[in-house]
Amino acid sequence: MGKFAKWLGAGVGFTLGGPIGAILGYTLGSFVDGFSIQDFTQEQEEYKQQTQQRTRVHATSGDFEISLLILASVVIKADGKVDRRELDYVRMHFVKMYGKDRANHAFKLFSGIIKRQISTRQVCMQIRQHMTHSSRLQLIHFLFGIAKADGNVSSSEEQEIHKIASYFYINDYDYTSIKAMFYNESDSAYKILEITKNVTDDEVKKAYRKMAKKYHPDRVQSVGEEHLVGAKEKFQKIQSAYEKIKDERGMS
Missing domain, CATH: 1.10.287 (Helix Hairpins)
Structure with a gap:
C-alpha cells in the first residue's frame, strides 16, 4: 500500500479494531491495489495481540482523524445529497489541520467511506469508549461546521448530529x-x-x-x-x- 498505508498506520490506535476497523478494511479493499480485507483483518489481529496487556487504548491523532472522516460522511449524506461545498469544507479543514499531503490521503479514504453504509450507533459507541468528553465535543463542533458549509443546517443534518451526540453521551x-x-x-x-x-x-x-x-x-x-x-x-x-x-x- 506504500505511502498510503504508512499514513493510515501512523498514530492509529483503537480505530484499527471494531466496526470502524471493518469500515476501513472494506473501503481500503475497494481501491488499494493488492490489498484485501483479509490483509486488514490480519493487521487488526496483530494490533490486538500487541495491546492485549492494556485494558484501554487511548485515542490518538490518527484515531481522531479517522473518526472525523466517518462521522463527516454520515452528516453529509443526512439530507439525501452530497453537496460539493460540504466536501470542500472537509478538505479545507483537513488541509488546515494536517497539511496538504496528509489531507490528500485522508480525502482519498473519505471518497471511499462516503459510499458505504455505516452503523452510526456502533461507530459512536467505539469512539465513546476511547475518546475523552472534550474530544467528543470537538467532533460535534466539527460536524456542525460541515452541515453549515452550504449556508444552512438542514433539519435532517441537525437530527443526525443530535443522534451522534446522544450516542456520545453528550x-x-x-x-x-x-x-x-x-x-x-x-x-x-x-x-x-x-x-x-x-x-x-x-x-x-x-x-x-x-x-x-x-x-x-x-x-x-x-x-x-x-x-x-x-x-x-x-x-x-x-x-x-x-x-x-x-x-x-x-x-x-
Missing part, C-alpha cells in the same frame, strides 16, 4: 451550546454560555468562566496539536458570546 446543555454557535438567533449568545436571558450579571460572569474552562484548547491536546485549530475556533465563539452579552447589558 448532555442537552453541551449540545445546545455547540449548536447555538452555528445559529444567528437573539438568544444564541446565552445558549452558548448555557444560561438564559433572565440571569444576573454575576451569573453571566460565572457561566463564562465555567465555559472557558470547559472549552479551553488544552483539553484536546491529547489527540494532537493539529486539533487546536478547531478547539481555538470554538473557544473564540465562547469569548465572542460573552462580549456580546456584556455589550448588550453594559457590563464592565
